[in-house]
Structure formats: C-alpha cells, structure tokens
Amino acid sequence: MKAFEEIVAEHGATVLRVCRAVLGHADAEDAAAETFLAALKAYPGLPETANVQAWLVTIAHRKAIDATRAAKRRAVTVPEPPERHSGIGRPEQADPDLWSALGELSLTQRAAVAYHYLAGLPYKEIAEITGSSTAAVRRAAADGVRKLRTIYPRECE
C-alpha cells in the first residue's frame, strides 16, 4: 500500500478542481481538506484493487452535498450580496469565464461535467457515485456542456 502522502500528491489537484467545479471557489478548499481527512481515516481498509480516484471523488461528492445543504441552511436574504472572496488563490487565472460559466449549471450538471471531464470517470461510475443512472448522468453532462457552450461561446465554437 502506498503512503497516503503519495495519494495526496497524485490526486490533490483533481480533488480540488472537482470541489471547485461543484461548489464554487469559496467552499472548495474546505471540502477538499475534509475529503482527504475522511479518506486518510478510511485508507488502511481500502482494497489494493480499488480505483483511488473514483473513491476520492465519491467522498468529495458527499462532502460537496453536505456543504451545499449547509449553505442552504445558512442562506439569508440580503439586499445586496456580499462580495465572495476566494480562499483558493486565484483559479480565475486559469480561465475566469469558464469557471463562472460552470456556476450557472445545475448541481447535477456540474457534478456530471466535473466528474467526467475533470476526474476522467466513466458515466457508469459517476452514476454509482451520485445515485443516478448512466443515461441520466450522460444526459446531464451533455446538457451541461451544451449550456457551457451557450454561456461561453468563445472557446467552444
């Protein structure tokens, strides 16, 4: 079994991106840290044959759902929304428009796009993670990409 340090080194960036795509920048670092902490606890029992990336995305998905629910509970109506400050450096340096376009998608679409395109998981595996069907996940990913294309036409032509 690999030292957990290697798991963080190999999958840290992917988990962080997946959390950003699903949650947005403000809560992503919390969720990523919680994902790895939960993974560290369970790691000694992980079968040698397990797909580590899929396992991490499964945990990240649960953390993201928890964070989304917590955010809904916290939500209050304010006349003007406070400016959200990224705790994650400046990922917008990558492509700010695409990151913000992702935020326009539904949670289901964001998850499908993130897990398929960022984590490279097949739709069947994503369906198991999100408790959905392969067909529904494929449709959500396709709808998500189509929507991204309309919001963000420049690179998607």
Place this chain on the structure above:
Amino acid sequence: MMTADKDIAGMLAGDETEALARLHARLAEQAASEGVLDIAYRTHDTPVGRLLLAATEAGVLRVAYEREEHERVLANLADTVSPRILRAPGRLDRLATELDEYFTGKRTGFDVPLDLRLSKGFRREVLSHLADIGYGETASYAGIAAAAGSPRAVRAAGSACATNPIPVVLPCHRVVRSDGSLSGYVGGVEAKRKLLELEAA
C-alpha cells in the same frame, strides 16, 4: 464544438501550487489533532547527507540515510506500521534541532522519545544498550553482545546494528570490530567515519 476532455480540464487548470500547499498543511494539522496521523515525516539535511526522519505519536520511529532510498523506506513503513503517512514537519522539529546541535558539536546525546516497534527481541535488546556507549567512545560487537546478555551472539549483535531503524540517534556507529576497524554501516562507512571523527573532535 467542445471536443476533448482536456479542453475543459486544461482551461480550468490554473496555478494551484499555493492552494495545494495550504490544503496539505491543513490536512496534516487536522489529521494530527484528530489522532489519525500515524506517521509524520520530513527530511533534514546534515553533513552525512539528507536524512529521512519519521515519527509516530509515541516517538521517533525511523531515521534513514539517502542510500536506503527514502521512498522505499516510506513504502516499507506503510506496509509494516501504517499507510496513514504524511509529510508533516512539526512532529520532527525537535529532532531536527537536536541533530543540528549534534552535528555542530553542541550536543552529545538525544532527548527525544523513541518508538522502537520496528525492532524486536534480541535486536531490540542490543539497540537499547547502544545508548550506554558514551559520546566519543566505541565498543566492539562482542562487547555489545555481552551487554545485551548473550556474549556469544556476536553476529546477531552485528545484524542488530546493521538493521538499526534509528541510526545516529541510537549510536550504532560507535560499534566497531575488535581490531578497531570500522566494518559496515547502514549509512556507509564514510558516514560512520564522519560521525566518529565529529565525536572525537
């Protein structure tokens, strides 16, 4: 048309170095405070090369020379002790400071707690007697075998030294052949010579 996976993935990949460093630091801190960081490690540069330092909650578990290959040592610890291993300097700060003091001649012994679980039976018995050999002194393999209670187990005493999981801190470098020649050392004979010269100065 948004064609390949790498289009989206590539466009979303910025410079994440800082964010990942923060994530790692936070993970190490939380893991330690929740008691799930079974092994913390760091490396430390010394006159005998870069040493790998690893510790459990109980104490220093392993000191490894570069020639032992740090990656292999960590893989071994993952298999034999626990794979919950993170680079987390904090737990090893005190040892690093003591090593600096030792290598600059300001310290003659180490005061950090040790975790001897990697050594069993007679080997462990031998290791526990190494600290009796004072700074700047040497002992023979026969002498250390006798001290460990088995005067005839000279070879076994030799292999106990050769497999010492905490070299430098547990001074197996002070054990030499009866004729005074250095014989082997886990860090190489050159390192052994350096340590003995340092202590003789």
